[in-house]
Amino acid sequence: MTENDNDAKAIDAEDVRQYSENYNTGDAARANHVAANAAVKNGVIKAATSYEGTRELTHDFSIELKQGTITDQQRSGRCWMFASLNTLRYELMHRWKLEDFEFSETYLFFWDKFEKSNTYLENVLNTLDEPTDSRTFEAINAYPADDGGWWQMFVNLVNKYGLVPKSAYPESQNSKDSDAFTQYLTTKLHQFTIQLREHHRNGKSIDELRTFKKRYMEDIYRICAIALGEPPAKFDWRARVKDGDDDKSSDDKDTKAAKKNATSNASTKKSEAKAEKSEGEPGIDERKQIVEHDITPLEFYHKYVPVDVNDFVTLCNNPMKNRPFYTHFQLKYSTNVAETGNLDFTNVPIKVLRKAAVDQVKAGHPIWFACDCMQYCLRDGGYFSKNAVRVDELFGTDFSIDKANGLEYSDYPSNHAMTITGVNLDENGEPNRWKIENSWGKSTGTDGYYVADGEWFDQFVTEVIIRKEFLDDKTLKATQADPVVLDPWEALTARCD
Template identity: 85%
Template sequence: MTNENNAEKAMSVEDVRAYSENYNMGSAARANHVAANAAVKNGVIKAATSYEGTRELTHDFSIELKQGSITDQQRSGRCWMFASLNTLRYELMHRWKLEDFEFSETYLFFWDKFEKSNTYLENVLATLDEPTESRTFEAINAYPADDGGWWQMFANLVNKYGLMPKSAYPESANSKDSDAFTQYLTTKLHQDAIELRERHSKGASIDELRTLKKRYMEDIYRICVIALGEPPAKFDWRARTKDDEDDDKTEAQKSGPKFDKASKTSDGSTQLDSAKTDANNKSDNAQGESGIDERKQIVEHDITPLEFYHKYVPVDVNDFVTLCNNPMKERTFYTNYELKYSTNVAESGDLSFTNVPIDVLRQAAVDQVKAGHPIWFACDCMQYCVRDGGYFSKQAVRVDELFGTDFNIDKANGLKYGDYPSNHAMTITGVNLDENGKPNRWKIENSWGKSTGTDGYYVADGEWFDQFVTEVIIRKEFLDAKTLKATQAEPVKLDPWQTLSARCE
């Protein structure tokens, strides 16, 4: 093509001059200069934050769930895991009357890295004859052991490995800041994939390759242990319950753990015995005259993670389903979709998502919160987010006013063109219903620590929820009959690059 023909594609000096003149012309010039001063000095989000929009989006809700302390994923992509554990810890805390509780995120992080590595190598074995430049192999090879995930990945890990309190397996430098660990784990996995494919090209059998893969996994285990520490097979746990004025136990407490009461020995030390709490052990005497905390305790010795999960978590992770809202015409509603190569645990199978209209997804979320249960959800957290103060709202972030242009991509096209991908998971712990019973504000527990939002919590308005929330995890009991039937249908299989949902980090 000649330079003459290329010239018509270029932005000319005259074009740029005209744009500059329009920018600096007349009444628009003042608004443009004020906007530029604000944005250059403070950044786009702060410059676009509307005091009117934030004032209208109050942090009060008609229904709120009392949750534990705010958690912090720090410099890692474990939001999906934190949100999942925050959902379950609420249920555990309220069943066993604990003031606060936190699961070990590092424990599941360890097994997720280990299982993703195995799944990656299995996927390599399943695609030995695929060209490395094929779309399938590129999808498999892109992120063999990244931090991201979905609720169903979490369920896979819990089913296989159980759970434990954070005290049994605390954070490490590489769980709080996972980049270097993930980088070299990925490099090792790519090296293993290269060798598997080269040996295949020289005639090695699949049995020989799988034997080699198991040797590779010993290296992977060692890398994970050195980075994170070896997970304990058994652990001890002790927790004090909240004061109980009438000293009644729930049915679960009666049949579950052993409650110990602190007592003072003749030498002044404190010991634990299984003596029954007497009628004098009321809330106003939980800390006795001696200053000893005499609240009842749950005590476990040498309990396994699976035993802990089955004994203390009062919900089954398999009783939840993933509802998504993808209004693209290529993704029909009330259809169950399965995403190929999506699992983290090879033997668990690929992940499924039931696509429903937004009003169905929204109502299921309202019903679950009204019944007293938090909700794991996925969204595009980068859209219209004010970290200072904690807002998700197009009325709070007026980039349209700042830049003097509209931003009107609908949800279907936002997903199709990759502008609204799900990239973050959080927990819904409250909702405000208007006079017609419709949600206009959602209370959101984040995992970015207490320094963001309002003490770690955010509020999202109803418009933002409808446009940028892509998935919610709902207990089956809160599904209408049509949706429940759709979740049980034979899934339509999608290739990993076909748009439906994306891993959260």
């Protein structure tokens, strides 16, 4: 039997003739030609943009959180890291009354690459007898040190390495555009894997193999340090505290703590500074300052970040039949730091996920979330909405797939993480649009912010990170149950990059 001996039927010339005739005749011909003119000239998304849909989806929200300057991951897959740090910087800024603040994303990027490399080699050591074409080994070997990740990977890094402000470890060319760095790091890791498996076939013990691995990691450290620069073990930090007391998110205790940790840089009295201004000299900024010398990243995290990254849980909404709700899942080979546990997710109905998200924003806390950002997205205007991107009208056909089938057939994979910083509630208290802080810079969306309607949120958001205090009893109990362990290709959501 040859490969062509089957029942497949090819398209023939008569089929094509009939399709063309139907396209060019009848009532649909005019609409097809107008749509083609628009799409060929402007591209599908612009041609499908509905002015009515964008008008209805205003950038106004009943609840908004005041965030810092928009961030930009540039040509890297660090969205999950940016979104995570954006949730924490909001808390830091409002606790310590800072006008603006940004953590160093490159600092965690360094340690993520380093730790993923070690975890990958450990996974290789744990699967030495797996065939290279087995599904398990292919899953382990596919992306040994890619940019993508989840919130819990961020938690692992913060717990081990702490955090630093961007001033202490700024961006490098290889953090802003990571392809070449990741490519050669991956090649080196694959080279080490070949060597480890050869040593195993030659009878080396696991202890001997780990000795090799330890030497290999010195090369990995050098590659990371050359590409990104060595991360600081200690650093100095200075920040100015806002004037006034208009930040309602900071209580009296927080304000007193901020003042206690602040020192004044003023060398003159206010009257003298005022006199300098009247004489045309630059005035002295007399706002209080927070000053730190030789502080470690872990000390900085514990001292200045007013939330514990371990007090959050991962809620998913995956309505596939083989992913029952109120079930706690754990994913094999998913961690980025070898000594930590594998990543876990609790699957809940969308109404539960949605309510937890609303409650958290109403309480004044932003939310990390994962979604398929490619679906019905207008990057220029900053819209996520089926009513704004009318591809059904452009092509004259329906594109609806329910969420369960979209996930099962890989049409709605989570591929991007962002931060929710606002919500609009209708007259019944239900969310009809969400304010989203992206990490694509200020040139996209409305100064870097997007708006998603309620339907889009329900269908394309797969994962949110929620503080435990905003979980109902049933959901909290589910997060504490023994997990159902999944193989690496069975993830409820995909890594975000």
